[in-house]
Amino acid sequence: MSDSADIKNHLGKYWMIGAALLVFTGITVAANQLHLAVPLAITVALIIAITKGSMVAAVFMHLSHEKKWIYGALLLTVVFFIVLMSVPFLTVNDGIGTPIHVPAPAHTGGH
């Protein structure tokens, strides 16, 4: 986007997105007042945060119409980010170092 007239057309969109982000912030706080169960509260809060983040990235950071080299760099970042966020699950789910419970030998008694 470089044309002055083109940018003039986008000014309204910037204000609209700003207003929408504020509304979503209000919804996040309101949802918190409902005292939902923790898993549901996390899901709702993250869905709203991802929506807000996408709006910032797409409109304010102009990612909705960027060059393919930028998308390529970001795709690589997303892949590594997913790996990074998966690390905690590996610590929970791996069995390395977990003691194997071998049944104790039966006590035969006597000396």
Next chain:
Amino acid sequence: MEIPYIVETRADTGLNNVKLGIWLFLASEVMLFGALFSTYIILRVGAPEWPRGELSVIFGAANTIILISSSVTMVMAWASLKMHAWGKHRFYLLVTVGLALFFLVNKFFEYAEHVGKHEIPSYNTFFAIYYTLTGLHGLHIVGGIVVMLYFLGPGAKLAKKNPDQFTNRIEATGLYWHFVDLVWIFLFPVLYLL
């Protein structure tokens, strides 16, 4: 010898160095904050119980509103420059700096309240990760303020000498600032609400 592709775009990528450079920097920032978010998950999943409601939602929500507003003024500062409205550009950039300072003042009072109750990083795991995440984010805010003040002050001379290069620099500053806003959009629910 002049550095090539500062203003003009490369034929093969369609990008100038400024834009590619700032995006690669932001990619590294994603990994930096990603590592800390990942740490937060490990600590939270591994903890027998996790404190909730330790932080003031009002402080957090106010700072969210402030940063979102600053993102709008930042994009308007860039758009004004593109439309050759120099006065508007300066006004919006100044408002952005003002909002950023307001964010830090708010954060100072929030920190002061917790420190007053001896809720320092060594108090518990939650406060350790809270100060680490918000402290690093706060440093990014300070960095953004320094850059914006530079472009309001001595850096503004470039606008007369090479307007296109100056516009590119403001665009890169804007991309950085929106990223700082984006990080806070995730920090707010994770630390204040969940």
